[in-house]
Amino acid sequence: MVTRSIAGPAIRVRGLEKAYGGLHVLRGVDFDVARGNVFALLGSNGAGKTTTVRILATLLKADAGTADVHGFDVATQSADVRESISLTGQFAAVDEILSGRENLVLVARLRHLKDPGAIADDLLRRFSLTDAGTRKVATYSGGMRRRLDIAMSLIGNPSVIFLDEPTAGLDPEARIEVWDAVKQCAGRGTTVLLTTQYLEEAEQLADRIAILHQGRIIVDGTLAELKQLFPPATVEYVEKQPTLEEIFLAVIGRGDRRDATSTNSHGGRG
Ligand SMILES: Nc1ncnc2c1ncn2[C@@H]1O[C@H](COP(=O)(O)OP(=O)(O)OP(=O)(O)O)[C@@H](O)[C@H]1O
Ligand SMILES: [Mg+2]
Numbered sequence: 001m002v003t004r005s006i007a008g009p010a011i012r013v014r015g016l017e018k019a020y021g022g023l024h025v026l027r028g029v030d031f032d033v034a035r036g037n038v039f040a041l042l043g044s045n046g047a048g049k050t051t052t053v054r055i056l057a058t059l060l061k062a063d064a065g066t067a068d069v070h071g072f073d074v075a076t077q078s079a080d081v082r083e084s085i086s087l088t089g090q091f092a093a094v095d096e097i098l099s100g101r102e103n104l105v106l107v108a109r110l111r112h113l114k115d116p117g118a119i120a121d122d123l124l125r126r127f128s129l130t131d132a133g134t135r136k137v138a139t140y141s142g143g144m145r146r147r148l149d150i151a152m153s154l155i156g157n158p159s160v161i162f163l164d165e166p167t168a169g170l171d172p173e174a175r176i177e178v179w180d181a182v183k184q185c186a187g188r189g190t191t192v193l194l195t196t197q198y199l200e201e202a203e204q205l206a207d208r209i210a211i212l213h214q215g216r217i218i219v220d221g222t223l224a225e226l227k228q229l230f231p232p233a234t235v236e237y238v239e240k241q242p243t244l245e246e247i248f249l250a251v252i253g254r255g256d257r258r259d260a261t262s263t264n265s266h267g268g269r270g
Helices: 049-056 078-084 100-110 116-126 142-153 172-187 199-205 223-228 244-251
Strands: 011-020 023-033 038-042 064-069 085-088 160-164 191-196 208-213 216-221
Touching: 011 049, 023 049, 023 064, 023 208, 023 216, 038 049, 038 199, 049 064, 049 160, 049 191, 078 085, 085 142, 100 116, 100 142, 116 142, 142 160, 142 172, 172 191, 172 199, 191 199, 216 223
Parallel strands: 038 191, 038 208, 085 160, 160 191
Antiparallel strands: 011 023, 011 064, 208 216
């Protein structure tokens, strides 16, 4: 791991451009991520979130612009960048046949670290996977897999971690488990760049939120700053759909005296 301490932001992106054939996906992307911060990159499907992450993780070359990660240029110092980061992709990369503990030990061995068993046990504990540690990953829930995936990405203490849609496809409970895992990383001073399509996820986790749209960052700020971009909240009256219970009560003649198929105010009982 590169332990060189750097001044300035952990990630600095300027004028990043990328096209696939005729498709100009990034058209001049600029942002900074302060060290130790959680930064959420939001955008709809195809906005270019994964493309941006892949460029920052040195897996893809930009057509124009510059990007530094942990003080190293992704184009000219890619080996140093790779030593400083870890990347958890959009789809969990854990081995199904192995147990959770075996997955962790494997990665620690591949990174030539001392005492892989102790590293594995420590991470299992931190991510509440100790009880499941010796079970095959094939038996894990989606949330457990994702947590293991994030735990694996922390082996070797990278300075910056990239999480590409860490909660995609998870149910609400598993999502909260993964949020706790991300908060764990941030609590230890790791810089986190995550991509997401969920505004709520960004609200929960991020110090700063940026929205990627049509190839550019159109909004970049704290949650409080983003909220100020919208007009003050107004009270609106919305037609309420009846609940199944209200329909049932109306049909059996005990609910609202009005027509049971009406969607207007079913609040009162007749
Ligand atoms: N290797 C490739 N070759 C051609 N087009 C690509 C390639 N990779 C991505 N694209 C296109 O670039 C655009 C941006 O893709 P990208 O995966 O970066 O978006 P994303 O914001 O991560 O989307 P999602 O939310 O679906 O993950 C999409 O239109 C995609 O089809
Ligand atoms: Mg993506």
